[in-house]
Amino acid sequence: MITIGLQAPWNISYPFSLLRMGSAMQIAMDKINSNPALSGNFTFDFVYMDTDCNAKISLRSFIEQVMEKNISALFGPPCPEEAEVTGLIASTWNIPMFGYVSQTPKMDNLLVYDTYIKVVPPIKRVGEILVKTLEYFGWKYVGMIGGGADTNTWDSVDALWKSVEQQLRAKVTVTAGIKFDTSDLELLQRNLQIISKVSRVVVVLANAEDSTALMLEALKLGLMNGEYVFLLVQQFEVSAKVDNLWKSSVTETNQTMLKAFDMVFVVAQKSYEGYDYYDFFDQAYERLKEAPFYSNLSSVKEVSSYAAYLHDAVLLYAMGLKEAFKSGKDIRHGREILQKLRDRTSIRFYGASGLVHFDEYGERNLDYSVYDLQQTEKIIKFVSVLDFDSHSKMIKPTSRFSNVVWLNGKVPSDNPICGFNNELCEWLDNEISLLVLLVALPLFGVAAVILITLLTLQKIRLQTRLDESNWWLIDYSDITILREPKGTQTLSVSTTPSKCGSGGSQSMLSSNSYSTKDAIYTTVGLFQGNEVGIKYLKNQILIDIKKPSIIAEFNMLREIKHENLVQFFGVCIDPPNICMVMQYCKKGSLRDVLGNSEIDLDWMFKLSFAYDIVNGMEYLHKSSLKSHGNLKPSTCLVDSRLQIKLSGFGLWEFKNGTKHRLIPLENPKYEEMYWTAPEFLREIYYPFNGTQKGDVYSFAIIMRELMYNTEVGPYHDVHLEPKEICDERLIPLIKACWSENPDDRPPFTNIRRQLRNACPESHTNILDNMVNKLEKYANHLEEVVDERTCQLMVEKNRADKLLSSMYIADQLMSGKSVEPRSYDMVTIFFSDIVGFTSMCSISSAFEVVTLLNDLYSLFDEIIKLYDVYKVETIGDAYMVASGLPISNGNLHAEEISTMALHFLSAIKRFKIRHLPNEKLALRIGINSGPVVAGVVGNTMPRYCLFGDTVNTASRMESNSLPLKIHISQSTADILLKTGKFEMEERGEIEMKAKPAMLMNLWHIFVLDGSQCPMGKGTQKTFWLTGKSGYTFPPTGLECDSSPKSGTDSILSKQEKTKGISTTEGDRRAIQRPPAMAKSPEMHTLTVPDI
Template structure:
């Protein structure tokens, strides 16, 4: 056996003495492959397998005359094709011319195989290769008649993808692969040929596919943009490129959330099939652990399709022997993984050729008859190193492929299924499954639910004109809102500048102390029941009351509260606060009248409440408070506080029973809220009162514990602090023993406040207190944690529910009955009752005006008798509904009522626009008159005529609810003449018309046609005088006593 000089000589060449006789015949095998060790099919890799095959044949023939090729020796020569379409064919020609070549093994590059395979056909030399898988080599006549493909066609890869797509019900596929730049003249890449065959197979099965290519030698390739383009059309992506580029693509997909989402699946068509890039392709020893783990996560969405590597002991022994020969005889070292199945294919090519040649020679053929030898290699099955090798009738191997998936724990790609070339079936590996990315339990769909272009979902997009309209409308709305905001801003600024709250002191007339007759709690003023003794004396204060200053301002009594400031700075925050206070209006809040800011008369003026404070009422034992009374008081407080908390004032800060006052109408109102910057000066108790005084500590009994623990709490307090104060007031109302009552504990106010600073110290609650629901509400309001206290809207709803029996009743009457003996101003009570009487009287008058004409009703209200009156000329309108009797018979009574109600409501809204009076409606009959009780000359005919036309028009658009397809047919008759009108009856008085004119008008209607207006000659004469009405003579109608009257149609 001879070896090319580019490799070391074989120390034990096949066919050398003494194993072959010198006269042995020679078979010359020419190997064409690149000499580059990095190439997947380099001479370094395939020659050891070819030599091993030759030795296997030698061993089977040695000493066995009946063995294959007995008496023949094999000579192997090789040439470096450089993977060049120029040098490769030249080497083949040189081999053919210089030596008698019997068979070609290789070439391994598509652009070298094409010319060499054509020459081999002309030279009648068989050519066997593991390459040439491009689809163009499938049709072998007339160009490639002696080409045998030991790894089959890329169509096998397409068949594998068809099986995978069918398994998971995928029909839309994207392809992203490497291809040489056309401008470089390198031709198409193997990936291009592989995916072209896959594309062809998918297209035959009706699959939709798109593809994009890139040149992996171009460092500026933007994989993100390519993936976005593919991802907009497919979620199943087939890749083919060098391993380092596959890694870049998967990292880009990870950045686009294509991996973690689990919505995308990637397939890598591995052409090289080397284990170091198949089993753990994400790993790079030069990268950090963090980078490798990131790459590993990116590969969770990747599946690999590659040629099947047999998992047999025989194949592992074969791999070890090939590696030994390569290392010892060709100075090339393989990695630790099994030999590539493409390399094994060259080993099996030698075996196949030997079998076919042996059969040809046995049949009397010759080694130079390549056609005969090739025909015996096609369409047969033989035992190769990888098992049974099946060659189809076209000389292509039915290759086996494997589907590999990465174990997310170990990071190793494992075979999960095999697709066998003979059966074309995808067979799962027992005990293994695919791990889908994104923690999915199954494969994702190949298209989104609505499709990539949303064609599977209803098109809810609006047309351009609608979008333009909306945009323009939005712009208009924005402009309007902006204008409104600007207007509101300027209006607010103008209101602030106008200072409507400002009061001129010369308009305030102060009263003497005897004028008020009430404690300070009865107005908007300071504390009630002030203490003059100190805590050190051990004595409790007397019931001495401090009286609020009152004054007359523009005819009304107001409460005056001084601001102890020599000068009030009117800055913007204060002006805004004064404006807001002026704008506050609520039934249960003391109204802010205004303020005087002119030194030395700086003061606040508020509504004066003469009935005193809630504290006064609770301290008065003569006033009995039942459950309804107590709940009404509590409800009034919640209404007031809920409103304060809903405004920009936000909180009260000083809520206590002395700041809850009762006005002249026995309405409880809350005072001393807002204007905290001014009230700090007026109510600075820390500065004005001795901190050891009884009064100082008593004022703090309503203060929430969280505020007591602050050295200088905010003057406006907090909303939750107000809720606590409300709870103390509620306790006052229930027990009526003053604030923070303790049954057997005689602690001073200071002691109570100090105990409140310690959690869980609260006023005493007697078991026989009653009103359990109110007690439970109170307890929730004084809990230690402010966040657990309810808000005032919730409290308002709660007390409304508890007091629902009294909400609809007249609480004022109950209040009056309880306080009637103690009221000092009976005039107010008379005024209230008078107001009720006037309100009821007004209701009666409004009802009378609905029943009778206003002039007639006014006479009755004035107590005058209404006498019957003759009117020389009026116009009467009569109408009814044609077929109403039949319609009523076919309808339910409620449907008839709804019909008439809808119709006459429509009519009533129309006649309000004319000088007419509706006399009555009886069933479907409708009677209207004009010219009485206030005469209007001859305009009555015109008013009735216009009204009739308007009613007829309205009937044309009227729809019957229960019979919307039926047309309501109105028949109208008009007549003018004298009538007598008067009020008939006392209990249910009616304004009635009498005279022949009424009968004639009724005849005009009853003898008329549907949807027509019939006019008598008298009415026609009046209408002609206006010159704006067109009337047509219809004929005569029969009146009483066989008289006939012309009938005109308006």
């Protein structure tokens, strides 16, 4: 059984009488004893004593409570004199003592009263919020009035008065200070008249009843005319009882009371959404009517506000007792229990008086609000219009601030234009003064011109120096707004296979691969010729912009210049355009890139992004800022060169008014904490700029997002080994970066070195990589051009001869226009070189050009023997048609087929100059059907073919095999009629917009090997194997050489890549679609639990 003692006067005239608040102890006891989580399996009871605010009685009562009742803690006494005496004995006997009313400054001395703790907030908070409120409205002159009656008052207004007056005089001019007995109405009227002559803004320090009476007298004196403002301080009133101010009078109507509060703001505790304050006071009122108090209060309004503090003090003691017991401490040891209570990380809860939480000084952190009487949903009540954060010392407007009604349509001035007694304008009524003025004006004008000239010159000199010191200050009118944010555009990236380190792919960019539209994620403007991004700061109250710590932050950002950090230009402080001006990055942020499912980032992109982040963070850690503190994908911006630039660092005090981030208990934004180090999440608040070890943890989470930006992983359909995808050295690196122990996380210098070892090309910018390669190719091609300049005339003659042999060229050269023409039946030929990409990777540009020139010269000699038309060549692709531009009846299919067989015969004897042991293998496709042909363009005219026949021929080639001729059904039908060609049925393949046909030999298998039948869009196809009794004449350009092992190796690689078996006994082709390919085994990273 734990017994606690309560001391308070029984006399109901005291606002902290037992008859007004004693039931709060009972309510708290019921909660504790019914909830083991609060009581810690202890049973609580209490005893109370009537001390009548007498120090001797309080001391005697305390000794009796300890000796006879064996109490373990004391709550009270409420009066200052008795609290000071009893507190000394409590400290001597090591008994915890809880103050729920007393405000004596002596007891703030923790060296003397080391077992004493206050549940009420410190009185200095009132002065702080008053100063911030006056600064917010721009008032510099203020008067003070207040006091108390003999009995119906606070415990003492002297300490509060001295604290408020001292803080106000340090910031503003206090024109008057009148403290008096509020029970004397005549004195009250006289004092109001006096203060109205010297002050327009009046701070009222009185309790609720006296404050209401004072406002009614002010209304009678005509002070509620819109020229005066009254700030009523209700220090201990919880938000639920603020409305009692205008409802407390029984002699005045509601209409009169509303007029009396027209120009009144009330300073009281902040209200917290979700907590029912009214329910507590209703319970306290009902319990006061019962034993042992049997109070005769007439309404719940008469319940003391101190009841809420008494209730919370009891709950606080129970929690501290439980924490001490859990830690193995002596529960009778008062200092041990108070040490637990002052630990700001152990106890934090919402009580009847609001949030119960203590700061590092052992004082209760309780926020305040400025209330205004407004009508909301047909209910007239006080609503919060300004909120004061006691931790950051910042005051910010609420959503109801715009509803404040000023009787004169504007905020009242704190000082009249002509003074309170017209003393500033009296000289205008004096004729002599007017005459002197008229005489003095010309002289004054001449002197003014001279003075202005001198001041202008001085101003120019001073302005030059001022501009240098205020380099960060930007006039908003100097910024030209270009675009407003309208959402993010779609980005896309295309890649082609390559290698980075041990594996991966290299990005290839074109005009269509990355959207040309910028990602407009913020307001974009033009400042001093630079395209800048503008970040507006909402509800930012700029009070002391030239504070040394803020100026130091500006100067630090001025010194920071790095290619991977955004450039800081300055800030605008002209309301409402309070904003920061930074370098604008056109491609959005890394979060946009990772969140876009249409973007497929390859390994080179990811490592390049990671290396950019590491470079920026390494520079930032070596700079005067020391750390970032907000590293996440949304602060990693992407510029037009696809380079990461870090943002979101520095200027914490300018942006937030404080250097520490407070994790809110209500509606915390968890999605903003994914990248926060675990050591910070365990704190209630932590520095905005974080630590270097915390930045390393954030980088590890970003690196994990880069590697696995999809649920199944980015490499589930890539036929590569895990070590070819991701270097195995990156896995322990990332795990070390997100280590639970900050000391185990490596610095960014080591991270950069390990990244370079894992992928040597990652440290180079993506575009720089491409530019370097293009420069090498350009230099080499210049040498090729120089070598072939001597052959220019010879090649020109050959070109003219070739053009003269072309029918279309003849028409163009003669100046005739070539009209588009439709052909009912032609045959199209496509071919490409198998393994050409792999061959290019091991060959120089000159060798590739030589190879293609030798090969196409061979083909050009062959097509001279047939009635065919060479359409074009693109890279290793070769396109030929027959039956156009001059029709040849039904010979087109036979001509193309014979030519294709001739190509295969010639390619087997073709010899590569720089790879004599390797053999080329062609893949050929043929189709017959209708086309439309015509010349496109004027500067470089091209004879182009259009129609589905061309697409089908290309599909025949892409589905063919090395050294095979793949023909369509339409071509096979024509060749069958001739009876000259040998063909084998291959089966059916998928075709766009083709009707389903019978499939004999072609199947598609899913990953598990089950057979899946073909649906619509298939066509029967054939292999062209030969022509009866036909021998191909040599061209003179082929090189006889027997096939080497290199040919077999190339064919083997290509067949393995396509997954096709071509044995003589079984000519089936088994193909697994890329989207259904089996994923290689991959290393998996898992974010550690926090």
